[in-house]
Amino acid sequence: MGIIKQVSRKPSFGDHMSNESFITLLMIGVLFVLFSIAAIFVPNFYQPQNMLNLITNNWFIVIIGIGVTFLLITGNFDLSVGGVIALTGVLAVYFSQTANASQNELANGLGLPYGVAVVLALLGAMSIGALNAFFVVRLKVPSIIVTLGTMMFARGIAQVITQGAQRNTSLPSEFGLVGNLALPGTSIKLSVLIMLILLVIAFIFERRTAAGRRTYLIGANADAARLSGVKVGRHLTVLFIISALLAGITGILLASEFKAGVSSRALGYEFDALVVTLLGGVSIMGGFGSVLGMLVGALILSVVTSAATGLLLSPDWQFTLKAIAVFIAIMAQGFALSRRKS
Amino acid sequence: MNPTVLSENVNVKHVQETSLPLRQNWPTVVKRTVKEYYIYFVLAFVVVVFSVAKLDEVALFERGHFLSPDNIINLLRSAVPILTLSGAFTLLMISGYIDLSIGSAMSLSAVVFALMVLSGFGFLFALIVTLIVGIGMGILNGYLVMKLRITPVIATLVTLSLYKGIALLIVPDGLSAIKGNAEHPMPAWINNYARQDVLLGLPLAFYVAVLAIVALIMVQKKTILGKYAAAIGGNPTAAALSGINAVLIVWLLYIIVGFFAALAGVARASFMSLGDPLSGDGMELAVIIAVLLGGTAFSGGEGSVAKSVVGAMIIISVTVGMLTVIPAYWQTFAMGSVLLIAAALNHYLQEELKT
Numbered sequence: 095m096g097i098i099k100q101v102s103r104k105p106s107f108g109d110h111m112s113n114e115s116f117i118t119l120l121m122i123g124v125l126f127v128l129f130s131i132a133a134i135f136v137p138n139f140y141q142p143q144n145m146l147n148l149i150t151n152n153w154f155i156v157i158i159g160i161g162v163t164f165l166l167i168t169g170n171f172d173l174s175v176g177g178v179i180a181l182t183g184v185l186a187v188y189f190s191q192t193a194n195a196s197q198n199e200l201a202n203g204l205g206l207p208y209g210v211a212v213v214l215a216l217l218g219a220m221s222i223g224a225l226n227a228f229f230v231v232r233l234k235v236p237s238i239i240v241t242l243g244t245m246m247f248a249r250g251i252a253q254v255i256t257q258g259a260q261r262n263t264s265l266p267s268e269f270g271l272v273g274n275l276a277l278p279g280t281s282i283k284l285s286v287l288i289m290l291i292l293l294v295i296a297f298i299f300e301r302r303t304a305a306g307r308r309t310y311l312i313g314a315n316a317d318a319a320r321l322s323g324v325k326v327g328r329h330l331t332v333l334f335i336i337s338a339l340l341a342g343i344t345g346i347l348l349a350s351e352f353k354a355g356v357s358s359r360a361l362g363y364e365f366d367a368l369v370v371t372l373l374g375g376v377s378i379m380g381g382f383g384s385v386l387g388m389l390v391g392a393l394i395l396s397v398v399t400s401a402a403t404g405l406l407l408s409p410d411w412q413f414t415l416k417a418i419a420v421f422i423a424i425m426a427q428g429f430a431l432s433r434r435k436s
Numbered sequence: 437m438n439p440t441v442l443s444e445n446v447n448v449k450h451v452q453e454t455s456l457p458l459r460q461n462w463p464t465v466v467k468r469t470v471k472e473y474y475i476y477f478v479l480a481f482v483v484v485v486f487s488v489a490k491l492d493e494v495a496l497f498e499r500g501h502f503l504s505p506d507n508i509i510n511l512l513r514s515a516v517p518i519l520t521l522s523g524a525f526t527l528l529m530i531s532g533y534i535d536l537s538i539g540s541a542m543s544l545s546a547v548v549f550a551l552m553v554l555s556g557f558g559f560l561f562a563l564i565v566t567l568i569v570g571i572g573m574g575i576l577n578g579y580l581v582m583k584l585r586i587t588p589v590i591a592t593l594v595t596l597s598l599y600k601g602i603a604l605l606i607v608p609d610g611l612s613a614i615k616g617n618a619e620h621p622m623p624a625w626i627n628n629y630a631r632q633d634v635l636l637g638l639p640l641a642f643y644v645a646v647l648a649i650v651a652l653i654m655v656q657k658k659t660i661l662g663k664y665a666a667a668i669g670g671n672p673t674a675a676a677l678s679g680i681n682a683v684l685i686v687w688l689l690y691i692i693v694g695f696f697a698a699l700a701g702v703a704r705a706s707f708m709s710l711g712d713p714l715s716g717d718g719m720e721l722a723v724i725i726a727v728l729l730g731g732t733a734f735s736g737g738e739g740s741v742a743k744s745v746v747g748a749m750i751i752i753s754v755t756v757g758m759l760t761v762i763p764a765y766w767q768t769f770a771m772g773s774v775l776l777i778a779a780a781l782n783h784y785l786q787e788e789l790k791t
């Protein structure tokens with residue numbers, strides 16, 4: 095029956111596309127519709143400045159979303175990114191605070207040069223990624239349970255170092271530089287440029303490198319990947335460490351922007367990162383999804399949350415809105431794909 | 437297609453095992469004994485450590501010795517929510533599924549219960565409505581996972597956000613929780629359920645939790661539901677081929693979990709005499725730790741309600757005990773570490789001590 099149908103069906107637009115591109119295109123359409131609706135109901139939504147904000151405001155979610163996307167494609171979760179952001183920020187502050195500055199314990203750090211502090215903090219972030227990889231690859235513990243543990247573990251270290259609060263005194267002047275630097279002549283921050291560079295690298299990795307394609311193979315069928323000679327364990331380890339490194343970079347930038355290491359920074363970001371990947375069509379069943387889709391997902395989330403703020407909904411709405419958005423996205427993508435197959 | 441996330445690595449595991457020689461240097465009897473009884477030793481160890489620690493030097497610890505009657509009563513009272521929940525959660529884990537929304541479900545139930553009481557309804561009516569809400573949340577979780585086939589972790593993470601969001605929306609703007617004020621106070625009897633001494637200094641909520649545990653142990657050991665749960669978790673294909681309706685069974689388990697999450701929420705609201713929309717945050721972690729300590733397999737098929745309860749007591753002893761010796765900001769670090777240790781221990785029990 096299916097064969098007859100296929101033969102008799104006229105070739106239509108998009109038949110040559112992969113399912114991934116199809117879903118990405120679908121979500122771009124959704125983004126456009128949502129934006130149009132928001133532009134009608136929310137005053138000043140269509141202004142160029144606001145549109146620019148929609149793209150630039152969520153740079154941190156996009157950066158951590160890259161790592162989360164690749165891991166999700168292999169069928170693994172990374173819920174530790176929020177904790178790693180907090181940890182890296184706090185570590186960077188602690189390492190670069192002046193030693194013996196005052197009586198206050200929270201004002202005293204290690205007095206290292208800023209560059210060294212950043213490198214050490216990033217190493218700290220990567221060690222959390224290595225810990226994730228050890229549990230998932232070696233001990234075969236499901237990633238969801240491991241990264242829930244390291245999420246608390248990383249944030250816990252940040253809380254211990256800051257005694258449950260934050261460190262923001264006796265910092266060298268160059269600490270606040272990177273996060274607040276704007277591109278010459280614009281209001282666009284350096285962080286946004288870093289996001290774009292990382293996106294391009296991720297896109298090339300995903301589409302143009304053998305390692306990038308192996309990620310999909312592992313997600314689609316880990317056994318087949320192993321039998322065809324892919325070093326699954328090593329690949330996953332690298333992805334977990336990269337994901338933690340990306341979270342670490344975000345942590346450094348955020349700490350620099352606010353000139354503080356706050357232990358409660360990035361609470362719930364792990365959920366937001368997951369939300370944008372799911373909105374972008376990445377599937378946990380493995381082997382499906384793209385960085386570009388994740389970027390579209392981040393823009394959708396950005397439009398939804400900023401429209402909610404524009405409509406003066408209380409911030410309490412955000413949890414419900416995100417849940418409904420993800421739920422609709424999953425259903426719509428599943429429906430669209432099944433229609434496409436038939 | 438892989439029906440559960442928890443078993444995502446199962447196939448990989450088997451491939452590797454066949455190529456590795458299993459360690460056989462421990463006699464089977466020793467292995468089985470260690471596997472069977474280690475958790476009681478862990479609990480005893482934790483209790484002994486906190487009892488021997490120089491508690492009189494710690495200003496925070498005003499109730500005296502860790503094993504003093506007052507402290508034990510306090511320990512058991514604060515353990516009520518996790519005790520209520522861990523049994524049902526174990527059954528769900530045994531079937532190879534997971535519910536990450538229990539913390540939010542508990543918060544939402546606490547808010548609903550407190551709102552009902554504040555609005556002037558009686559205890560029984562408020563309780564029944566809250567339990568119905570809990571059952572409703574379980575039905576939704578089960579529907580998303582079993583009917584729409586959304587991966588359990590993602591489906592319940594979404595409902596985690598949803599239930600938390602609804603709880604936050606119910607609480608009026610400008611308030612942090614549903615609570616009484618000067619002209620409209622919360623009835624004092626809201627405390628009775630979780631605080632009033634019924635027997636041996638323990639409140640009714642504690643005995644309800646014990647009853648729930650006993651009932652769930654019976655369900656696991658004596659009823660067809662327990663057997664089916666283990667069959668579904670052990671080998672979904674075989675279970676389906678032998679005519680077990682996995683959709684129905686697992687859906688039912690989700691509903692049971694929702695029911696007990698609501699019951700735990702009532703206990704929490706009664707204990708705090710307010711409905712805090714964040715009061716259940718992190719409960720899913722505590723319960724997962726308890727269940728892992730109890731030796732329930734990640735991938736399902738094997739586990740014990742009774743041991744999860746012992747695991748829950750370990751968690752509560754550690755949290756309460758820790759608070760007495762080190763500052764509160766160590767708490768997150770401690771919980772994260774305990775979860776990782778529990779996961780490693782669980783792996784060791786499942787893999788190395790295979791009998």
